[in-house]
Amino acid sequence: MKPVVQHISQISPDQSVVCIVEKNEIPAFLKLTTAEKEYALRKLREEEETVFINSYFKCTYLIKLKKSIEHYRKREEIRKAAAALKKLIRSNNHDELVISSGTSDKEAVLDFAEGLLLSVYSFDKYRTVDDEEEKYHYPSRLLLHGVTGKEGIQWLTDLTDAVWLVRDLINEPVNHLNALALAEAVASTGKKAGFRTEVLTKGKIEALKMGGLLAVNRGSVDPPVFCILEWKPGKPVNSSPLVLIGKGVVYDSGGLNIKTGDYMAQMKGDMAGAAAVTGVFHTVAKSKLPLHIIGLIPATDNRPGGNAYTQGDIITMYNKMTVEVGNTDAEGRLILADAISYAAKYRPMLIIDIATLTGSAAMTFGNQAIAMMGNADRKFVNLLEECGREVYERVSELPFWEEYGDMIKSKIADVRNVGGREAGAITAGKFLEKFSEYPLIHLDIAGTGILKKDDHYRLREGPGSGVRLLSEFVRRLSKEYNKLK
Ligand code: BES
Ligand code: ZN
Ligand code: ZN
Numbered sequence: 001m002k003p004v005v006q007h008i009s010q011i012s013p014d015q016s017v018v019c020i021v022e023k024n025e026i027p028a029f030l031k032l033t034t035a036e037k038e039y040a041l042r043k044l045r046e047e048e049e050t051v052f053i054n055s056y057f058k059c060t061y062l063i064k065l066k067k068s069i070e071h072y073r074k075r076e077e078i079r080k081a082a083a084a085l086k087k088l089i090r091s092n093n094h095d096e097l098v099i100s101s102g103t104s105d106k107e108a109v110l111d112f113a114e115g116l117l118l119s120v121y122s123f124d125k126y127r128t129v130d131d132e133e134e135k136y137h138y139p140s141r142l143l144l145h146g147v148t149g150k151e152g153i154q155w156l157t158d159l160t161d162a163v164w165l166v167r168d169l170i171n172e173p174v175n176h177l178n179a180l181a182l183a184e185a186v187a188s189t190g191k192k193a194g195f196r197t198e199v200l201t202k203g204k205i206e207a208l209k210m211g212g213l214l215a216v217n218r219g220s221v222d223p224p225v226f227c228i229l230e231w232k233p234g235k236p237v238n239s240s241p242l243v244l245i246g247k248g249v250v251y252d253s254g255g256l257n258i259k260t261g262d263y264m265a266q267m268k269g270d271m272a273g274a275a276a277v278t279g280v281f282h283t284v285a286k287s288k289l290p291l292h293i294i295g296l297i298p299a300t301d302n303r304p305g306g307n308a309y310t311q312g313d314i315i316t317m318y319n320k321m322t323v324e325v326g327n328t329d330a331e332g333r334l335i336l337a338d339a340i341s342y343a344a345k346y347r348p349m350l351i352i353d354i355a356t357l358t359g360s361a362a363m364t365f366g367n368q369a370i371a372m373m374g375n376a377d378r379k380f381v382n383l384l385e386e387c388g389r390e391v392y393e394r395v396s397e398l399p400f401w402e403e404y405g406d407m408i409k410s411k412i413a414d415v416r417n418v419g420g421r422e423a424g425a426i427t428a429g430k431f432l433e434k435f436s437e438y439p440l441i442h443l444d445i446a447g448t449g450i451l452k453k454d455d456h457y458r459l460r461e462g463p464g465s466g467v468r469l470l471s472e473f474v475r476r477l478s479k480e481y482n483k484l485k
Pocket of ligand 1: 252254270327329330331332356357358359360362418419424446447450
């Protein structure tokens with residue numbers, strides 16, 4: 001169960017408390033005894049990063065921040081400190097835990113809560129046997145001390161709910177979550193959070209001639225879907241919408257160019273982009289942000305099969321362009337391309353797509369950065385970079401020079417879906433650009449969206465990459481739209 005987050009104005013002497021400090025000082029509101037204070041101060045002077053005091057009926061956890069680092073790095077340090085403390089906190093079986101700050105920065109409390117909420121997630125819906133560890137539990141209530149205004153806590157709750165939801169979707173294997181089931185999950189999220197959804201099923205996708213999505217789906221026994229999400233507030237600040245597109249490959253076997261070795265192992269997560277878009281809509285709708293946004297999610301699995309599309313096929317896409325299939329494992333760009341050209345009907349101000357698209361992006365940045373590229377105005381790129389630092393889902397820009405576009409030329413069709421081994425993340429982006437009539441930013445989360453091991457509070461079990469980044473981006477855009485325009 002996810003802990004609930006509440007505001008608290010007074011800490012009572014018997015409550016267990018986490019407190020973030022910057023100096024070697026013990027805030028009076030912790031109500032420690034003289035001996036406890038002396039012990040804590042000694043530890044802080046010894047440069048301990050965390051100090052744990054186990055009193056008779058309560059626990060106190062002190063977290064000492066490093067001085068003189070940029071504010072956004074401090075925020076991340078606090079989230080990571082929460083992840084580092086989660087085992088100790090769990091072993092103490094608190095029902096509730098107060099989070100407080102002895103620094104002037106009250107946001108620190110929200111950051112710690114965020115780090116903890118993201119750390120304590122687990123995917124155990126299919127586990128039927130209890131193990132030893134079940135004796136211990138995380139606190140079911142986090143009580144934030146000194147946070148003024150409801151807005152911060154509400155945003156934190158909605159945002160972390162979204163990350164939990166996204167992780168659940170990523171963790172579901174394809175035998176439980178095929179494309180149709182993903183569409184149902186999107187629709188039920190829409191109902192709960194208050195955004196509109198429409199699901200185009202196979203007949204409609206055929207009628208629209210979405211050749212990319214249909215080609216990838218041909219080896220599958222399950223039909224494809226194309227989900228349309230819409231959040232249109234009463235008085236949006238924008239007249240043309242922002243369109244978010246997520247890759248929804250519910251399983252990527254590679255198709256006839258089947259993945260070898262261990263490369264197929266985590267490919268149930270190849271819909272992390274689609275899940276992220278769903279999560280962003282959840283947060284934006286819950287918070288009723290005044291920005292009009294459309295979401296597009298093309299979804300299918302990619303499998304070999306009697307009727308599977310093949311290397312060498314030439315397919316006609318939704319926008320009538322033809323594509324030579326150089327590799328059936330470069331399927332993400334085919335389904336995204338249809339969605340990107342479909343987006344033209346909304347005359348968007350900007351299109352952002354998010355996808356676990358290339359091993360190349362993962363090889364370049366590891367799990368530390370989302371690969372970003374595109375042809376949109378710098379003001380959007382700058383804002384994304386800024387949001388990336390604040391939520392610590394950093395984006396790093398790759399060159400997008402037109403020469404890279406030459407690498408995907410085809411002799412027998414308008415374009416090829418692969419461009420050779422070099423610059424793989426960029427040529428994938430260039431492929432997408434060919435289908436976009438409107439400004440495009442492409443986010444490749446192959447490195448950050450699927451992890452091999454936990455990275456602090458970014459859990460191996462579906463980190464939820466991009467949800468906090470894009471939610472923050474929409475929040476900032478809805479605030480600063482007129483200034484940015
Ligand atoms: N879903 C994969 C990319 C991927 C790899 C995501 C590792 C997460 C972790 C994508 O569909 C793919 O297979 N890409 C190929 C493209 C190649 C055939 C041009 C790749 O990157 O190897
Ligand atoms: Zn693939
Ligand atoms: Zn894929």
